[in-house]
Amino acid sequence: MxxxxxxxxxxxxxxxxxxxxxxxxxxxxxxxxxxxxxxMTGFATSVIxxxxxxGIERELDxxxxxxxxxxxxxxxxxxxxxxxxxxxxxxxxxxxxxxxxSALFAGIHEGEKIPLGKNLRFFGDGFQISKRANGKRYWxxxxxxxxxxxxxxTAMVKAxxxxxxxxxxxxxxxxLAACEAAIEAMRKIPNVIMPFPGGVVRSGSKVxxxxxxxxxxxxxxxxxxxxxxxxxxxxxxxxxxMEIVIDGLTDEDIKKAMRVxxxxxxxxxxxxxxxxxxxxxxxxxxxPFLFHLQEIMA
Amino acid sequence: xxxxxxxxxxxxxxxxxxxxxxxxxxxxxxxGEIGAELLQYGNRQVRADELFSIEGxxxxxxxxxxxxxxxxxxxxxxxxxxxxxxxxxxxLGMQLKGGRIVVDGSVDAYAxxxxxxxxxxxxGDAGDFLGACLPGNKKGMAGGVVIxxxxxxxxxxxxxxxxxxxxxxxxxxxLGxxxxxGTIAVLGTVGDHLGYAMNRGTVLLAxxxxxxPSTFNDCGTHTLGFIPLLLRGYQGLETRFSEMSDTLKRVRxxxxxxxxxxxxxxxxAVR
Numbered sequence: 001m002x003x004x005x006x007x008x009x010x011x012x013x014x015x016x017x018x019x020x021x022x023x024x025x026x027x028x029x030x031x032x033x034x035x036x037x038x039x040m041t042g043f044a045t046s047v048i049x050x051x052x053x054x055g056i057e058r059e060l061d062x063x064x065x066x067x068x069x070x071x072x073x074x075x076x077x078x079x080x081x082x083x084x085x086x087x088x089x090x091x092x093x094x095x096x097x098x099x100x101x102s103a104l105f106a107g108i109h110e111g112e113k114i115p116l117g118k119n120l121r122f123f124g125d126g127f128q129i130s131k132r133a134n135g136k137r138y139w140x141x142x143x144x145x146x147x148x149x150x151x152x153x154t155a156m157v158k159a160x161x162x163x164x165x166x167x168x169x170x171x172x173x174x175x176l177a178a179c180e181a182a183i184e185a186m187r188k189i190p191n192v193i194m195p196f197p198g199g200v201v202r203s204g205s206k207v208x209x210x211x212x213x214x215x216x217x218x219x220x221x222x223x224x225x226x227x228x229x230x231x232x233x234x235x236x237x238x239x240x241x242m243e244i245v246i247d248g249l250t251d252e253d254i255k256k257a258m259r260v261x262x263x264x265x266x267x268x269x270x271x272x273x274x275x276x277x278x279x280x281x282x283x284x285x286x287x288p289f290l291f292h293l294q295e296i297m298a
Numbered sequence: 299x300x301x302x303x304x305x306x307x308x309x310x311x312x313x314x315x316x317x318x319x320x321x322x323x324x325x326x327x328x329x330g331e332i333g334a335e336l337l338q339y340g341n342r343q344v345r346a347d348e349l350f351s352i353e354g355x356x357x358x359x360x361x362x363x364x365x366x367x368x369x370x371x372x373x374x375x376x377x378x379x380x381x382x383x384x385x386x387x388x389x390l391g392m393q394l395k396g397g398r399i400v401v402d403g404s405v406d407a408y409a410x411x412x413x414x415x416x417x418x419x420x421x422g423d424a425g426d427f428l429g430a431c432l433p434g435n436k437k438g439m440a441g442g443v444v445i446x447x448x449x450x451x452x453x454x455x456x457x458x459x460x461x462x463x464x465x466x467x468x469x470x471x472x473l474g475x476x477x478x479x480g481t482i483a484v485l486g487t488v489g490d491h492l493g494y495a496m497n498r499g500t501v502l503l504a505x506x507x508x509x510x511p512s513t514f515n516d517c518g519t520h521t522l523g524f525i526p527l528l529l530r531g532y533q534g535l536e537t538r539f540s541e542m543s544d545t546l547k548r549v550r551x552x553x554x555x556x557x558x559x560x561x562x563x564x565x566x567a568v569r
Binding site for chain 2: 066126149
């Protein structure tokens, strides 16, 4: 398959099951909602060492938020329910509770409940107040700038993590430009996040390592500087490879995001040095969800 | 199907307990059995069809052509709707678990007392002890929403535990007395001894009261984000409070009653 001179490899991306929730962060204005949301979703690129993968899904108009203020919706993914609950609570407490004018609400209501403000309320030292509205419980926690308003729980759903594709280009700037175009298009798709910095990862990994202590290591087959040193997957003209990793609430969401992302990357075409689109195929070792690139782009 | 309608055949001489006439208890009953339901009328029991002419079939929707002597309308019901055309007596919606009661006129004391859930809309006035508990009990209304388009009497929300009482007219004395939690909101004036012995909960007033008990302490003026959230929650209900989510945010907060637990609050709207 070839789109605009860009070869689409006959391969697939492998993804694995995760647990996820959505939270809504509001504030006096979008600037402060972003501060809280960026803090909450910071250091959350990969479950390998961050404990969760998180990202901003989109901006919310005041008409879309529970308290009628500007807001941000963020998605948080973890490998299991317990770890997700721990990450959500820790990040809510350290990043949103602390952020001026913020309020925190559940963005998913159907599913198994995990605490949001349920335990954070104790920060109120007995002055916290419970309120019920619309059948949901909220906590008003007195803080120095007024009150921190937080929904009691959010709901956790089954989700998919690790959808991906690789952009292979003739130079590093060209690879990055294609990835930036892809991310811009993918950010319009609901229910997905691209958790790496700017949505792009340059250190794609393979499963395993020569060092026994490591479960993952550099994907040497796609490292351009190792073309003559390892069993490479790169042709001579490829000088840079970048990856976009996608976590989504369903595999359909990931497919949609991959499709628009690959389309956007390919729109730059071979004349801009974009040569191939491939994917992190680990021979079925990584997870049960397989996203065949050519099927998605058909 | 038309609503199952109970029309009084003659003016009542005694009070009548209509608690057996609810959608739960009349479900799937043939007309004959509904007419044979025994109602307490003064000091004796009479068949429902002795007092009422009964028309219609839909037992999920009941209509009473009302009287001030109809007590216990919708007591303990969990689903369906009861509409009272005219007034109703005492204990309307007592221990209501779900469903909706609409009264076109006014009601007497103890409406919504010990109510658990559901919705009560009173287009006229409500008597004393709205949303309270029965005398001697400690647990008042514990959920649901009560809307009074007119005014309410004394002791509204006595021992209130959860839920909301929204009064668009005035409220009498001892509003929110001994409240454990929940919300009472009033657009009009309120009487003396506001929040007497209040432990927790919120009384939201659109107008500054004539006086506040000395056992409530001024906490200053604040813009509280939960108020629009709370008021938006009433959208879809027939209440003016749902339209105030953009205007009613800034309040003066008084905490008390310091003679009790002291974790309640009276919020007075600031224009």
